[in-house]
Amino acid sequence: MRHADIIAKLTLEQKCVLLQGAKPFGTWPLDRAGVPQMEFSDGPSGVRHQAGEHADHLGLSGSEPATCFPTAVTMANTWDEELEERVGAAMGQEAAVQKVGTLLAPGLCIKRNPLCGRNFEYFSEDPLVSGKMAAAFVRGVQSNGIAACPKHFAVNSQETRRQASDSVLDERTLREIYLAGFETVVRESAPQTIMTSYNLVNGTYANENKHLLKDILRDEWGFDGAVVTDWGGSNDHAAGVAAGSTFEMPAPGLGEARQLIEAVRSGRLAEKDVDERVDEAIELVLATRAGLEAAPAAFDAEAHHALAREAAAEGCVLLKNEGGLLPLAPRTRVALIGDFAKTPRYQGAGSSAVNSTKVVSLLEAMGETDLELVGYEPGFERHGGESRAKLDAAVDLARRAEVVLLALGLDEVAETEGAERRTMALNANQVELLHAVAQVNPRIVVLLSAGSCVETDWVSDAPAILYCALGGQAGAGGALDVVTGAVCPSGKLTETWPRRLADVPSSASYPAEGLRAEYREGLYVGYRYFQTAHVPVAFPFGFGLSYTNFAYSDLKATDHGATFTVTNTGSCAGAEVAQLYVAKPEHEVFRPEQELRGFAKVELAPGESRTVEIALNERAFSYFNVATGRWEVEGGTYELRVGASSEDVRLVGRVTLAGTGAPDPYADVDVTPYETARVKHVSDASFAALLGRPVPDDAPRIEPNMCFRDLNHGRSAILWAVWLVLRSRVRAMERSGVSDINTLFIWNMPLRAMGIMTGGITDKGVVDALLREVRGFGWGGAVLLVLALALGWGPLVGCLLWLAWIVVPLVGAVLLNLVRNAALARKL
Numbered sequence: 001m002r003h004a005d006i007i008a009k010l011t012l013e014q015k016c017v018l019l020q021g022a023k024p025f026g027t028w029p030l031d032r033a034g035v036p037q038m039e040f041s042d043g044p045s046g047v048r049h050q051a052g053e054h055a056d057h058l059g060l061s062g063s064e065p066a067t068c069f070p071t072a073v074t075m076a077n078t079w080d081e082e083l084e085e086r087v088g089a090a091m092g093q094e095a096a097v098q099k100v101g102t103l104l105a106p107g108l109c110i111k112r113n114p115l116c117g118r119n120f121e122y123f124s125e126d127p128l129v130s131g132k133m134a135a136a137f138v139r140g141v142q143s144n145g146i147a148a149c150p151k152h153f154a155v156n157s158q159e160t161r162r163q164a165s166d167s168v169l170d171e172r173t174l175r176e177i178y179l180a181g182f183e184t185v186v187r188e189s190a191p192q193t194i195m196t197s198y199n200l201v202n203g204t205y206a207n208e209n210k211h212l213l214k215d216i217l218r219d220e221w222g223f224d225g226a227v228v229t230d231w232g233g234s235n236d237h238a239a240g241v242a243a244g245s246t247f248e249m250p251a252p253g254l255g256e257a258r259q260l261i262e263a264v265r266s267g268r269l270a271e272k273d274v275d276e277r278v279d280e281a282i283e284l285v286l287a288t289r290a291g292l293e294a295a296p297a298a299f300d301a302e303a304h305h306a307l308a309r310e311a312a313a314e315g316c317v318l319l320k321n322e323g324g325l326l327p328l329a330p331r332t333r334v335a336l337i338g339d340f341a342k343t344p345r346y347q348g349a350g351s352s353a354v355n356s357t358k359v360v361s362l363l364e365a366m367g368e369t370d371l372e373l374v375g376y377e378p379g380f381e382r383h384g385g386e387s388r389a390k391l392d393a394a395v396d397l398a399r400r401a402e403v404v405l406l407a408l409g410l411d412e413v414a415e416t417e418g419a420e421r422r423t424m425a426l427n428a429n430q431v432e433l434l435h436a437v438a439q440v441n442p443r444i445v446v447l448l449s450a451g452s453c454v455e456t457d458w459v460s461d462a463p464a465i466l467y468c469a470l471g472g473q474a475g476a477g478g479a480l481d482v483v484t485g486a487v488c489p490s491g492k493l494t495e496t497w498p499r500r501l502a503d504v505p506s507s508a509s510y511p512a513e514g515l516r517a518e519y520r521e522g523l524y525v526g527y528r529y530f531q532t533a534h535v536p537v538a539f540p541f542g543f544g545l546s547y548t549n550f551a552y553s554d555l556k557a558t559d560h561g562a563t564f565t566v567t568n569t570g571s572c573a574g575a576e577v578a579q580l581y582v583a584k585p586e587h588e589v590f591r592p593e594q595e596l597r598g599f600a601k602v603e604l605a606p607g608e609s610r611t612v613e614i615a616l617n618e619r620a621f622s623y624f625n626v627a628t629g630r631w632e633v634e635g636g637t638y639e640l641r642v643g644a645s646s647e648d649v650r651l652v653g654r655v656t657l658a659g660t661g662a663p664d665p666y667a668d669v670d671v672t673p674y675e676t677a678r679v680k681h682v683s684d685a686s687f688a689a690l691l692g693r694p695v696p697d698d699a700p701r702i703e704p705n706m707c708f709r710d711l712n713h714g715r716s717a718i719l720w721a722v723w724l725v726l727r728s729r730v731r732a733m734e735r736s737g738v739s740d741i742n743t744l745f746i747w748n749m750p751l752r753a754m755g756i757m758t759g760g761i762t763d764k765g766v767v768d769a770l771l772r773e774v775r776g777f778g779w780g781g782a783v784l785l786v787l788a789l790a791l792g793w794g795p796l797v798g799c800l801l802w803l804a805w806i807v808v809p810l811v812g813a814v815l816l817n818l819v820r821n822a823a824l825a826r827k828l
Contacts, residue, residue: 001279003286006033012271013827015278016260019241024231024250025050027285030828038285040149040228040249041095043105044121044137045071045347045472046354049098066094067304067473068347068354072107072133073451074315074469076123077491077544079577079601081136087311088140088148090304095146096295101288102147102193102228108134108181109197111452111495112157112525113510115421120348120451120470124494125526125541127177128596131184138189145291147284150185152197152230154178154212155519159418160511163233164705164750166200169519170690172665174201175624177525183221192225192284196245198233199517203696205235213244226280231351232753235705238263242273246280253760254821261824301357305474312471312478317491318545319448322463326445327485327547328403330370336363337394337437338407338430338447339378345409345449346475350417350741356473362407362447365476369484374401379437380429383411391433398441405483406434406462409449418744420511422734424455424501431458438462447479453497456538467491485547490575490601492544492645496526499538505529505680514698520682522674522690527646528592532677542596542645548574548606550644557640557653561598561615564642564651568604575603580614581641581649582621588664589623589634590675594641616640621657626692627665635659702774704752704767715776718806760821762814769813773806781805 001007007015014030022028022037029037042048047066069075069087078084088106095103107121108130116122123130134150141148155167155178169178185191194217196207206212207229217223226246234240234248237256248256263269318326328334341362347354366373379394381387398404408430414421425431438444438461445464448454449471459465466489468479481487501507505521512518524532527541548570555564566576578601583594598614621638622631637656643649666674669689673682684695700706700713711723726747733740749757751774755767781802788798 001275003279003282006035006282007275007278009033010278011827012261012264012274013257013824015274016257017254017828018278018281019246019260019274020237020248020256021251027247027281035282035285036289038101038288039099040102040104041098041100042351043091043103044107045069045352046356047091047094047098047100047103048352048354049095049100051098063355064098065355065357066098067091067301067308068356068359069308070312070315070472070475071120071348071352071451071470072123073120073494074471074475075311076129076133076494077317077469078311078314079129079492079494079599080314081132083311083314084133084136085140086307088137089143090140090299090307092141092144092146092148093295094299094304095141096144096291097297097299099292099295100146101292102149102284103141104149104151104195105141106134106137106148107151108185109152109156110178110181110525112519113504113506114424114453114495114498114501115510116157116452117159117416117419117421118348118350119495120415121352125496126494126596127180128184129494129599130181131188134181134185135189138185138191142189142192145294146288147192147225149193149195149228150182150191151195153182153194153217154197154206155201156197156199158511158517159420159748160513161515161707161709161748163198163748163753164200164515164707165512166203166516166696167519168202168516168691168696170522170692171626172624173519173522176523179216186217186221186223192287193228194223194225195228195230196233198230207233207245208236208239208243210243218244224280226284232749232757234756235752238269241277242269246277248756250757251759252756253758253763253817254824255760255763255765255817256756258820258824259764305358308472309474309477309481312468312475313481313487315469315471315491316479316482316489317467317469317493317543318482318489319465319467319539319543320459320462321545325403325443325464326466326483328371328445328483331372333372333374333402334366335374335397335401335404335441336366336376336407337379337397337404337433339380339382340409340449341376341405341407342378343382344476345411345470346472347470348415348417348451349412352417359473360476362405362476362480365480368477369480371484379406379433380427383413384427384429386429391436394433395436395440398437401441402443404437404441404444405447406437406444407447407449408434410451410454415451416741418741418748421452424453426454426458434458434461445483447483449475453495455500456497459538467493485572488547488572488574489544490546490577492542492577493539494541496530496537496541497539498530499536503530503535503537508680515700516696516698518687518695520687521679523592524674524677524679528595529677529679531646532593533679540645540647542577542579542643543647544577544645546570546574546576548572550574550576550604552578552642552650555640555642555651555653557655559616559621559655559657561613562640562642562653563611563613565609565611566602566604567609568606571606573603573605575601576644577601578612578614579643579645580616581643581646582616583639583641584634584636585639586636587634589666590671591623592677594639594646596646625662625665628662630662632660632662633657635661702771704764704771705750706774707748707750709747711774714774716773716778718778719774761818763817765817766810766813769809772809777809778802778806
């Protein structure tokens with residue numbers, strides 16, 4: 001251990017409190033032992049540091065000003081690891097200036113379905129892109145001497161029931177898709193912390209899952225840092241510590257420390273495990289002190305804004321450019337239309353919301369260009385609904401311009417932490433506006449702001465489409481840099497855009513409303529599905545246009561990688577993202593049509609050629625064999641496909657490998673849907689064959705992890721009323737289009753979170769008392785009501801006795817918890 005000298009001086013009580021938060025974003029200090037407090041802060045597109053006493057993890061309270069950089073979806077579209085590292089370094093500096101020791105970022109969950117409410121916060125549907133971009137970000141942040149915290153480990157693909165949903169999937173899919181990005185970030189950037197996800201993985205909470213935390217993360221990948229729960233994500237603190245989890249956050253109160261102490265004394269938890277976790281906690285706190293002490297007094301807000309603008313421009317993806325409408329020539333007469341042009345949609349909602357140092361709109365940024373602005377009209381109601389006056393005014397303005405810049409997108413309600421998108425479509429009033437404008441001026445450039453893909457049945461009305469994603473506080477300037485040609489677009493999609501939601505393999509069961517989220521599609525996520533199943537898409541993975549053209553030639557392929565030449569054959573300087581896919585057309589073990597195994601971004605002047613080399617290792621040809629429990633290589637011929645997107649392959653080379661000779665793990669089971677990628681409707685039998693075990697049941701149970709949304713399955717009249725109030729609030733939110741993240745958090749929250757989310761007022765004893773009520777304990781008070789009536793005390797006294805029957809056990813549990821906490825506090 002690195003801090004055995006400190007640990008030897010600590011009592012068991014002191015060690016246990018070090019493994020939890022003392023305040024919403026602060027660790028527990030033990031000044032006498034030389035262990036100060038360390039601050040966490042949310043990211044991942046900017047520092048969200050709440051310095052006051054009213055900090056929260058939902059983005060409800062204010063935070064210190066910070067640069068809002070482009071969100072992960074935009075940064076991923078750059079495919080630029082060097083740029084991502086510079087952004088990470090700037091963000092890390094801002095965190096250090098604000099005395100934040102650990103930045104809770106980046107997010108690299110896989111984009112399994114377009115409706116996930118936090119897709120804007122994640123990089124890609126592909127684990128290689130996710131891992132590479134995350135590793136670059138971590139290196140940048142940690143160059144400031146503070147820690148980064150990749151999240152959410154693991155298999156966290158939906159917001160619905162997020163604290164009590166069980167992600168059920170087979171080991172191969174787990175390894176190849178959902179863990180691969182985390183493996184890359186651990187091996188290539190050595191993050192000092194990792195955040196576990198809220199959900200269960202194959203029946204065990206991620207935060208207490210020894211297979212994830214010990215067998216894989218620590219033993220196999222060599223991670224030796226601290227593991228922190230998501231805020232309120234601890235189910236059983238003692239089980240988490242035994243599995244390898246270090247910090248329980250946010251500030252659960254001393255009831256959790258008492259449970260650890262009792263677990264050690266009863267023999268359920270080894271004190272050796274506690275000591276190992278304490279060593280990790282102390283190391284994180286002390287290792288970040290030098291960076292915090294060396295941090296400057298302030299950061300250069302203007303320089304960081306300029307970096308954010310550069311990143312936003314590189315993250316723009318040109319989806320369509322018929323007739324070379326873009327870039328616009330100087331003095332082009334432009335009409336600016338769309339509510340988002342004046343009030344930009346530049347970041348996501350929830351815990352990632354940044355208090356930006358400044359925000360520039362398209363309307364404001366137009367003054368920095370040499371375009372002539374004819375006028376501005378909002379054109380539509382931001383959150384949906386018809387406004388004939390706004391539409392008519394926009395159409396009239398469009399008639400007077402040479403080109404229309406039309407700002408469309410998803411509003412803040414559509415994409416938010418805590419809830420899924422309800423549709424993949426743009427609001428109907430925006431599509432109606434586009435069509436109406438196209439009738440009077442077909443020269444339209446759509447500037448699209450959205451954190452994930454949208455349906456594209458409207459694209460025929462727009463000859464040019466620039467996907468700006470969520471560009472951060474300087475996104476408007478970055479977008480106009482591309483529109484005017486100051487920047488040649490080089491962004492490419494890191495998620496496939498399907499033609500419609502129904503084409504997505506998980507669409508029929510997403511989000512999972514029950515206890516289980518079953519990943520029946522297996523490996524076939526994103527382009528791995530669409531290409532293998534031959535399902536046409538709107539825009540493929542890796543796609544993006546440029547103002548110039550690139551030619552590929554001279555491929556040399558070996559089992560160690562590929563070298564080839566890229567030439568800029570156009571008339572302007574530009575950058576190309578060359579992608580290397582590995583395929584095995586003839587195979588015994590089922591696999592996707594092809595898989596991304598490398599990429600390189602190349603900047604070229606007109607007429608310039610450059611030799612590109614993309615290295616490969618054995619893992620590029622491997623699959624995880626569930627029979628041997630190892631990565632294996634199937635012998636035979638592989639194709640190395642080099643191209644400009646997953647569908648635009650320019651060069652193909654072949655290599656032959658001997659393989660490892662492992663047996664086919666599926667030889668004795670029927671996995672036919674996975675051999676053909678027909679996985680939209682997989683039967684229980686086929687999914688069980690893939691899992692290697694029966695499919696678990698999905699029946700709600702009265703237990704600590706019963707969610708508030710399931711209280712209607714309980715037996716308490718009072719809690720039925722609570723359920724009705726919450727359900728009415730959720731439905732009102734859906735009707736109004738105004739997000740209420742606090743209500744959504746409670747709706748999806750399990751009862752056991754009550755014991756750790758009240759700052760120590762309640763503990764698991766209070767949760768047990770609440771569960772007794774859910775099970776119908778309160779109906780016992782009816783006996784008191786009958787007795788009161790029989791004795792002539794009247795119905796009022798009887799009802800008060802009934803209420804006391806319910807309330808007294810809860811109040812008693814709260815008081816007992818406070819007394820026990822006070823007793824433990826005296827020992828610290």
